[in-house]
Amino acid sequence: MTPSRLSVNVNAIAMLRNRRDLPWPSVTGLAAIAMEAGAKGITVHPRPDERHIRKTDVFELSEMIEDRFPNKELCLEGYPSDDFLKLVKEARPDQVLFVPDDPDQTTSDHGWQFDRDTSRLADAIASAKDWAVTVSLFCDPDPSAPKHAASLGAERIEIYTGPYGACYDDPAKAEIELTKVVETAQAAHGLDLGVNAGHDLTVENIPALIARAPFIREMSIGHGFTADALIYGFAESVRRFRTAMGEI
């Protein structure tokens, strides 16, 4: 069986939990169900306002994975602020994805602008590597981006697939956006960067992407996964997404 590429993003579970001052739905409990069902790991994006994932969730997830799922992986996403870097240093995830988000941004909607963002990134990448955390950079679907990520010392990129995901009802436009994602993936693969992809991926749009970029290492999926799991349940959605990825 092909190893799993699916990292389940549990931001939306935390958002639902935060509606009340109560501990359910449980972020760690549903993360455990996802990993037991075959996900390779868990992704969280603790935003500065803690609107969904809280710092306490990060430590609880990290401890649970270390204790109960030592072969699974935790990925933390965030802007490399001093506060976020402190969290990475303390929680020691397996992987960190640096994203260029403003603190008040609704969701991630672009990759790094490598002509202006590099000095903060270079320092953050060096620190994370010192802490033995694999570094990935969020990149637009632009084949010129991976060479910048490689020259900064990143080990992976995550291609922002939002524009592809947004074309769910327009196959001709989806093909144009998919081509940009695939060409970016190929450029990164040719540079020996690990290639991840994320944002608005679904059971419907994953097969065409995997068919053209089978070397993709990881897909972190939250919004579409949660929507699917509300219908099918967390464990069954892991199976459905892994089937879409051609893994089972």
Ligand SMILES: CC(=O)[C@@H](O)[C@H](O)COP(=O)(O)O
């Ligand atoms: C980095 C990225 O792609 C984001 O999609 C992400 O983790 C989603 O964040 P929100 O759940 O806050 O929209």
Ligand SMILES: NCC(=O)COP(=O)(O)O
């Ligand atoms: N890195 C992307 C991610 O973690 C989840 O994005 P989405 O599936 O919630 O759009």
